[in-house]
Amino acid sequence: MIRASFAALSLAALAFTTPVSPAEFSAAVVFDMGGKFDKSFNEAAYHGAERFKKETGISYREFEVTQEAQRDQGLRNMARRGANMIIAIGFAQATPLEKVAKEYKHARFTIIDAVVDLPNVQSVVFKEHEGSFLVGMAAAMASKTGKVGFIGGMDIPLIRKFALGYVEGAKYVNPAAEVFQNMTGTTPAAWNDPTKGGELARSQFDRGADVIYAAAGGTGIGVLQAAKDNKKLAIGVDSNQNHLQPGFVLTSMIKRVDVAVYEAFKSAKDNKWKGGVKVLGLKEDGVGYSMDEHNKALITADMKAKLDAARADIIAGKIKVTDYMAKK
Amino acid sequence: MDTLLVLVSIIDATLRVATPLVLAALGGLYAERSGVVDIGLEGKMLGAAFAAAAVAAVSGSALLGLVAGVAVSVALALVHAYASVTHNGNQVVSGMAINIMVAGLAPTLGVAWFRQGGQTPQLAGDARFTPIDLPFARALESVPVVGQLYSEIISGHNLIVYIAAAAVPFSAWLVFRTRFGLRLRAVGENPHAVDTAGVSVADMRYRAMVLCGVLCGIAGAYLSTAHSAAFVRDMTAGKGYLALAALIFGKWKPWPTLTACLLFAFTDAVQVRLQGVPLPLVGVIPVQFIQAIPYILTVLLLAGFVGKAAAPRASGIPFVKDR
Numbered sequence: 347m348i349r350a351s352f353a354a355l356s357l358a359a360l361a362f363t364t365p366v367s368p369a370e371f372s373a374a375v376v377f378d379m380g381g382k383f384d385k386s387f388n389e390a391a392y393h394g395a396e397r398f399k400k401e402t403g404i405s406y407r408e409f410e411v412t413q414e415a416q417r418d419q420g421l422r423n424m425a426r427r428g429a430n431m432i433i434a435i436g437f438a439q440a441t442p443l444e445k446v447a448k449e450y451k452h453a454r455f456t457i458i459d460a461v462v463d464l465p466n467v468q469s470v471v472f473k474e475h476e477g478s479f480l481v482g483m484a485a486a487m488a489s490k491t492g493k494v495g496f497i498g499g500m501d502i503p504l505i506r507k508f509a510l511g512y513v514e515g516a517k518y519v520n521p522a523a524e525v526f527q528n529m530t531g532t533t534p535a536a537w538n539d540p541t542k543g544g545e546l547a548r549s550q551f552d553r554g555a556d557v558i559y560a561a562a563g564g565t566g567i568g569v570l571q572a573a574k575d576n577k578k579l580a581i582g583v584d585s586n587q588n589h590l591q592p593g594f595v596l597t598s599m600i601k602r603v604d605v606a607v608y609e610a611f612k613s614a615k616d617n618k619w620k621g622g623v624k625v626l627g628l629k630e631d632g633v634g635y636s637m638d639e640h641n642k643a644l645i646t647a648d649m650k651a652k653l654d655a656a657r658a659d660i661i662a663g664k665i666k667v668t669d670y671m672a673k674k
Numbered sequence: 675m676d677t678l679l680v681l682v683s684i685i686d687a688t689l690r691v692a693t694p695l696v697l698a699a700l701g702g703l704y705a706e707r708s709g710v711v712d713i714g715l716e717g718k719m720l721g722a723a724f725a726a727a728a729v730a731a732v733s734g735s736a737l738l739g740l741v742a743g744v745a746v747s748v749a750l751a752l753v754h755a756y757a758s759v760t761h762n763g764n765q766v767v768s769g770m771a772i773n774i775m776v777a778g779l780a781p782t783l784g785v786a787w788f789r790q791g792g793q794t795p796q797l798a799g800d801a802r803f804t805p806i807d808l809p810f811a812r813a814l815e816s817v818p819v820v821g822q823l824y825s826e827i828i829s830g831h832n833l834i835v836y837i838a839a840a841a842v843p844f845s846a847w848l849v850f851r852t853r854f855g856l857r858l859r860a861v862g863e864n865p866h867a868v869d870t871a872g873v874s875v876a877d878m879r880y881r882a883m884v885l886c887g888v889l890c891g892i893a894g895a896y897l898s899t900a901h902s903a904a905f906v907r908d909m910t911a912g913k914g915y916l917a918l919a920a921l922i923f924g925k926w927k928p929w930p931t932l933t934a935c936l937l938f939a940f941t942d943a944v945q946v947r948l949q950g951v952p953l954p955l956v957g958v959i960p961v962q963f964i965q966a967i968p969y970i971l972t973v974l975l976l977a978g979f980v981g982k983a984a985a986p987r988a989s990g991i992p993f994v995k996d997r
Binding site: 381383412501527528529531532535538539540541542544545546548549552553564567568571590 | 679680683686687690691790792793796897901902903904906907908909911942943946947949961962965
């Protein structure tokens, strides 16, 4: 009896000491400005990485960029300390990544939201315009005034892409719909300014909008708060933000950054990781709108049916959503 | 009718944005009138914003948060006073040190206490200052123009907005109509004369810094527990410096300073509403240009219309008794 349990124990000990994966796998994430807990874009990446950690028991290193100049340092430090699967979150890391990836050829890099054309870089981009089209439809259907709003973070083509899809979606439902658009700023600080976000949201509510879509990272928290304060509706972005202000968030345009991060880690661990460009749209379930217990009452069955029909039509190519970044 | 609504919403936004500026600028007014240059307004506001949000999140009471914010801000003001009055240190360096220290310390403590990446939890219900409806606001709503102005613009703000509104006449009275105010101004103009008259210069400057701390503390609490609902890293976003600019703009006098703050806030409110709206003749103006308007206006006004802005003469100079 004792001997048997001793044997089991030593077996267990053996299982613990044997590395689960080859020792050379070492993962890292570099978050962008806005921070790991922005409840939105970066947080989605964090959840993906955490899922990987939980499932495999392999921990990862992380770096939060708080200043523009730190992006280069963050990526470089990770590569220098031997991380060979590094995920860069955010379009702004494209330029520093290009430099660092050339210097550390042994390391594998995955970048979210930008394309870097190097053999050791995998670029993951999303068809945000498709997801935004759907939430634009939802906004126009939920709106009583026929006026809806959009609040972007930093004024960059990527955010214009969200905006254009949203406008097209709203006009698809209600051709007479009026869409107000605001950008929070022109510097990366615009991703993390909830006070300004709230102020912008109020200005749009004052002009008659009753649903506002915030594609602005941490700034969006202020938009959601303003929606609650004014008893109007907001639409979240990137992560499922329905739970932040239950009853006042119509839905969220989810972008599966978490899946992208998880898959990058997982494929790298299994040695199946490949460079190149991955484009995730509605078809790949890379984008979509969120439904949960918090917005059940806000999205009627009729609305849901229309959204699902439009989703199928976009996938089938019957509805064409303009991609702002491909336009020019 | 529609124009009236737009106007009302712009004025409403102006008041909301101006509140922290007014409070911080008045804080700066006391400090500079006493001869202590304070570029640490920013840091004091940020520290207070963090303390207020943290205490409000834990205790669930916005008032306790306000008290904590004021306490932290006063403590920081006393640090500044200790360095620059007691030890005759360089006031700009000391103020800047406070700004940098708080900018780093607040998110660090936030990470340690709340584990949300330096933010504090979202506040709800009693943990925030919520709009107050003044008496008869609902009843007068239907009265054209006057009733609407009362119910839409004057009523429906939170407590701190009203505190800020009261702080301006109070400061004007305190600085220009009381013995304390006379001494305060004298200390900033000619500390040696005050010293000869038997009044302690250091004592006056300490008192001024405490007042400055209280006002900055209220401004900071407003940012995190009234205007928005959580502390976020660097949430003051240069408002302390803008308040200083308003103070210079207002020639170190309460009423003109209020006007300057309202002007800054007004341009901000207007630029928000101009974005993406086609204007007659010019069409849609690029976002970048719209967002530069408040700053362009500031430079133009400072260059052309203010005239000579003369600071209190002893401002920034440590008081050293001749031996």
